[in-house]
Amino acid sequence: MNTGHRPSEISLDQAAAGMTLAAALLDDHGGVLLPQDAALTDSTLAALRRRGVARCVVWTAGEPVDPAELERARAARLARLDYLFRHCAEGGGSQLLLQALRGYRAREQP
Amino acid sequence: MNASEVIRAVRDLPSLPAVVNELLATMEQEDVDTQALAAKITRDQALTAKTLRLANSSFYGLPSKVTSIQQAVAVLGFHSIRTLVTACSLTGSFSAAGSRDFDFPAFWRHAIATAAAARVLAPHARLNPETAFTAGLLHDLGTLVLVTRFPDAYRQVRAHQRQHDCPSAPAQQAVFGLDHAAVGSALAAHWKFPAAIQAAVAEHHRIDDPGKPLTLSGLIALANVLAHALDLAGVENEQVPPLAEPLWRAFALDDAGWERVFGATEQLFHDMSQTLTT
Numbered sequence: 276m277n278t279g280h281r282p283s284e285i286s287l288d289q290a291a292a293g294m295t296l297a298a299a300l301l302d303d304h305g306g307v308l309l310p311q312d313a314a315l316t317d318s319t320l321a322a323l324r325r326r327g328v329a330r331c332v333v334w335t336a337g338e339p340v341d342p343a344e345l346e347r348a349r350a351a352r353l354a355r356l357d358y359l360f361r362h363c364a365e366g367g368g369s370q371l372l373l374q375a376l377r378g379y380r381a382r383e384q385p
Numbered sequence: 386m387n388a389s390e391v392i393r394a395v396r397d398l399p400s401l402p403a404v405v406n407e408l409l410a411t412m413e414q415e416d417v418d419t420q421a422l423a424a425k426i427t428r429d430q431a432l433t434a435k436t437l438r439l440a441n442s443s444f445y446g447l448p449s450k451v452t453s454i455q456q457a458v459a460v461l462g463f464h465s466i467r468t469l470v471t472a473c474s475l476t477g478s479f480s481a482a483g484s485r486d487f488d489f490p491a492f493w494r495h496a497i498a499t500a501a502a503a504r505v506l507a508p509h510a511r512l513n514p515e516t517a518f519t520a521g522l523l524h525d526l527g528t529l530v531l532v533t534r535f536p537d538a539y540r541q542v543r544a545h546q547r548q549h550d551c552p553s554a555p556a557q558q559a560v561f562g563l564d565h566a567a568v569g570s571a572l573a574a575h576w577k578f579p580a581a582i583q584a585a586v587a588e589h590h591r592i593d594d595p596g597k598p599l600t601l602s603g604l605i606a607l608a609n610v611l612a613h614a615l616d617l618a619g620v621e622n623e624q625v626p627p628l629a630e631p632l633w634r635a636f637a638l639d640d641a642g643w644e645r646v647f648g649a650t651e652q653l654f655h656d657m658s659q660t661l662t663t
Contacts, residue, residue, distance in 0.1 A: 284443065298652070301446035303460055327448045359616060359625050362550075367630030372614055375643040 280334040280384075287324060290331055292317045298332040352380040388563040394534040395571045404429065405474045408467045412516060412579045419463040423454045426470055435473040435660060436466065444656040468515040472500070472522055476661050487532045487539065491618045494654075496522050497661055498612035501653035503604055505646050506611075509636050510599040520585040520601055521608050523578070527569030527586070528553060531561065552626055554590055566590050590626070599635050607632055615647060617654050 282297030294315045300308040300323065308326070309319060315333070323331070356376055363369035400406065404425045411417045427433055433454055440457045441450050445465075451457040458466050476493055500521030507517035532539045538560055545556040554564040570587035578586070581601045588602040589609050612618070613625045638646065 298443070299446075303447065305446075329449055332443065355616065356614075359614060359623055361624060363625055363627055366627040368628035368633035369610075369625065371630065371633050372610065372625075372628055375640060376614060376647070378640060379644050379647050 280336055282332050283335045284330055284332045286330050287320070287328055290315055290320060290333060292320065294333040296331060297334045300328060300331055302326070349381060349383075352383065353377060356380055388561065388567075391531070391535070391561055391563060391568055392571050395530055395568060395575055398530065398534075398572065398575065401576055402429070402474055404432075405471055406577065408471055409519075409576075409578055411467065412519075412582075417463065419458055420455070422463075423458050423466070426466075427454050432470060432473055436469045438660045439469045439473070439657065440466070442656040442660060444653050464513070464515040468518050471519055472657075472661060475522060475526075487536070487543075488620070491620050492525070492528065493661065494658055495612055495618040495620075496525055497658045498615065498617035498650070498654045499524055499605070499608045501657060502611040502615075502646075502650045503608035504653060505649045506604055506608060506636065509638065509646075510604050512599075512601055512604055516579070516581065517601065517604055517608070520582045520605050521612075523569070523573065523582060524586050524589045524605050524609060525565055525569065526572055527565030527567065528557075530568050530572055531557060531565060535561070547622075550622070550624070552624060564590070603632055603635065607636070611646075611650060615650060615654075617651070 280297075292315055296309055296311055296313045296315065299311045302308055308323070308328070309315075313319070315331075356373065360369060360373045363373065401409075404422070407422065407425070411422070426436070436454065437451060437457060440461055441447060445461060447460060451460055454466065476496075500518045503517035503521035504514045507514040531542070541560045542553065542556045545551070545559050546553060549556070554566065557564040566587055566589060570583060573583040573586045585601045585605040589605045591602070591606070607628070610626055610628045613623060616623055
């Protein structure tokens with residue numbers, strides 16, 4: 276995952292070798308043509324064109340991100356989770372869900 | 386205000402558009418004339434336009450745009466199109482008039498989030514993803530009946546919720562003598578929804594029955610909890626309802642598996658909500 280980068284949807288004509296997919300490319304049946312975070316190459320781009328793929332979502336450079344700001348955002352996401360689960364102290368399933376979400380939110384990119 | 390008045394109000398609600406009734410009925414049929422149904426859908430231009438916008442959203446990842454219902458059925462399959470048409474029609478069928486202070490957009494964001502989570506989780510419970518999506522979208526419809534038919538009494542529900550920091554169901558129980566699951570169940574019967582969806586609407590808060598967690602009802606109960614926990618409705622005082630451990634464990638996913646479920650649910654939610662709430 277690319278810190279400070281944002282996903283943007285572009286047409287395949289704008290895509291170039293070296294760009295990285297921010298979302299998997301799927302075929303008509305939901306089969307994965309290329310997974311998320313795959314780097315595009317000239318040969319994969321040619322193959323996608325042959326299959327008639329029109330658009331893709333790639334990571335583009337965002338504003339440079341201040342590490343302290345990232346840490347504050349992460350702490351805020353975790354604090355929000357504790358608030359959401361404020362009435363779930365007892366439930367066994369709730370605590371397992373909270374634990375899984377803590378990992379998910381801690382790793383999440385802004 | 387009492388429960389029987391509420392149930393009478395449900396019976397007075399107008400029927401769904403005929404094509405939506407037909408589509409819902411096909412969920413329990415084996416041989417369906419999809420061409421004839423596609424032609425009927427096409428007669429409603431607004432519904433057709435909205436359905437095509439959804440079919441072309443990034444979730445389905447189509448390599449090129451579909452421009453007709455017939456083409457969308459050919460590419461995405463009849464089941465997906467039935468879900469999308471039903472979703473478009475239902476989200477447009479309740480008028481916000483008279484209940485200005487109820488947050489309808491937040492209501493629909495939660496419904497779409499639950500539908501998205503249900504669709505993503507369905508394969509893990511060996512259930513049909515399209516039926517799961519529809520059941521998720523409908524699970525709280527009882528709330529809309531209460532809000533739109535009894536706007537004044539519903540203000541008391543919201544006051545009760547604020548005072549006790551509790552979810553809607555106990556507050557509705559205190560004011561109306563029944564909650565949105567009971568009202569929704571009556572509405573689902575009135576609108577002749579398939580039996581599994583009726584049961585899921587009625588039972589989505591019943592989490593104390595670990596004997597059969599992988600039914601559509603169990604799936605919608607978990608999807609509802611996930612939708613609250615992923616904070617997708619955008620409500621400041623959101624709270625996560627309790628989740629029974631057997632229901633969580635029945636899905637037998639590891640940490641990476643759950644993270645994929647969270648991520649896919651968020652993506653599907655964002656795609657769907659852009660079209661369904663505008």
